[in-house]
Amino acid sequence: MQKSNKVSEAVIRRLPKYYRYLKDMEKNGVQRISSRELSDKMGLTASQIRQDFNCFGGFGQQGYGYNVSELCNEIRKILGLHKNYNVIIAGAGNLGQALASYVGFERECFTIKAMFDVNPKLIGLSIRGIQILDIDTMRDFIINNDIHVGVVCVPKNKAQEVTDAMVECGIKSIWNFAPIDVGTPDNVAVENVHLSDSLYTLAYKMNEI
Amino acid sequence: MQKSNKVSEAVIRRLPKYYRYLKDMEKNGVQRISSRELSDKMGLTASQIRQDFNCFGGFGQQGYGYNVSELCNEIRKILGLHKNYNVIIAGAGNLGQALASYVGFERECFTIKAMFDVNPKLIGLSIRGIQILDIDTMRDFIINNDIHVGVVCVPKNKAQEVTDAMVECGIKSIWNFAPIDVGTPDNVAVENVHLSDSLYTLAYKMNEI
Numbered sequence: 001m002q003k004s005n006k007v008s009e010a011v012i013r014r015l016p017k018y019y020r021y022l023k024d025m026e027k028n029g030v031q032r033i034s035s036r037e038l039s040d041k042m043g044l045t046a047s048q049i050r051q052d053f054n055c056f057g058g059f060g061q062q063g064y065g066y067n068v069s070e071l072c073n074e075i076r077k078i079l080g081l082h083k084n085y086n087v088i089i090a091g092a093g094n095l096g097q098a099l100a101s102y103v104g105f106e107r108e109c110f111t112i113k114a115m116f117d118v119n120p121k122l123i124g125l126s127i128r129g130i131q132i133l134d135i136d137t138m139r140d141f142i143i144n145n146d147i148h149v150g151v152v153c154v155p156k157n158k159a160q161e162v163t164d165a166m167v168e169c170g171i172k173s174i175w176n177f178a179p180i181d182v183g184t185p186d187n188v189a190v191e192n193v194h195l196s197d198s199l200y201t202l203a204y205k206m207n208e209i
Numbered sequence: 210m211q212k213s214n215k216v217s218e219a220v221i222r223r224l225p226k227y228y229r230y231l232k233d234m235e236k237n238g239v240q241r242i243s244s245r246e247l248s249d250k251m252g253l254t255a256s257q258i259r260q261d262f263n264c265f266g267g268f269g270q271q272g273y274g275y276n277v278s279e280l281c282n283e284i285r286k287i288l289g290l291h292k293n294y295n296v297i298i299a300g301a302g303n304l305g306q307a308l309a310s311y312v313g314f315e316r317e318c319f320t321i322k323a324m325f326d327v328n329p330k331l332i333g334l335s336i337r338g339i340q341i342l343d344i345d346t347m348r349d350f351i352i353n354n355d356i357h358v359g360v361v362c363v364p365k366n367k368a369q370e371v372t373d374a375m376v377e378c379g380i381k382s383i384w385n386f387a388p389i390d391v392g393t394p395d396n397v398a399v400e401n402v403h404l405s406d407s408l409y410t411l412a413y414k415m416n417e418i
Binding site for chain 1: 219221224225226228229287288289290292294302303304306307308310311317319358381382384388395396397398399400402403404405407408410411412415416417418
């Protein structure tokens, strides 16, 4: 399946949702699904779904619908989830520990290799088999352990500094939970997750209803 | 400022980001900003910004730009963040505790009144002054404490059941972190937060770069 050159951010953001629904269907033994059924489940229009899949060359056959396993596999590949990624987490506070324990995190292709913190009370502990190391050793660890993803769970005022250190040591993608947008060079991918944005959206919605 | 009847989901999702940037500017003493400057900061086009604000009747004056404090206040009101909300968290595991400690959570208008869990080792503890109570007491607590927001941090297989209990006791908005989309009646707002969606988007991006 070929990727088209210009896939919009909106389409990219829907891919993980398709993947989630298809994985669940596959697990529940569903073998095929029409775009109508898929649209009912996901709250998208059938034409939206066809348009989205056309960005990647299209899937499915007229009159048959989609083979769930095949579609799930294709989207897994498009997302790059058929590869393996080594991950470190900077900041072993509540959120860092929560992410280290996040169910499903390691079921996919992401392996957390270590966590890092400045707090002497945390350094040396293990969370579900993941060691918490001194943040001063993070640069060497990245260089020596082929780390692909850096998760940033440090306080806001340290987030850019930690991101810069990760990038300088060769990390190519940053998953940031500190409540600022961290910047990265063009050749480094970044996802800034703002939990409060979702809470504020919820506040808007509850006042609209 | 009047709300138009049909504000798209995409515009609503950008509002928290505007709010975040404007609050930071206000804090840093910035008094006014042009849509061009705002667009440079936020990575949106100036025309996109004007269109977004027009959904709410428009802000700013030709040749002057936007008054940062006024705009920040207007967006705060549109989001409903000028009100106070009582919050409970179901599930006091890693993620529940992380959210209870989330810096900034209580600086806004959200007050966490209690957390609930099934684990006898957690029941009776306090996290930053927030009590962890037996989940069997959750229904009574909601009914007696005017709770507006229910945060769901329980395992996937309990998420819908806990959501249903919250809704039955009168909660009008659900912030769900369990890795499924929980369903609610039409008169109950819901935000299903899928942390893995953001990680999968990151995987896609790092393979594109």
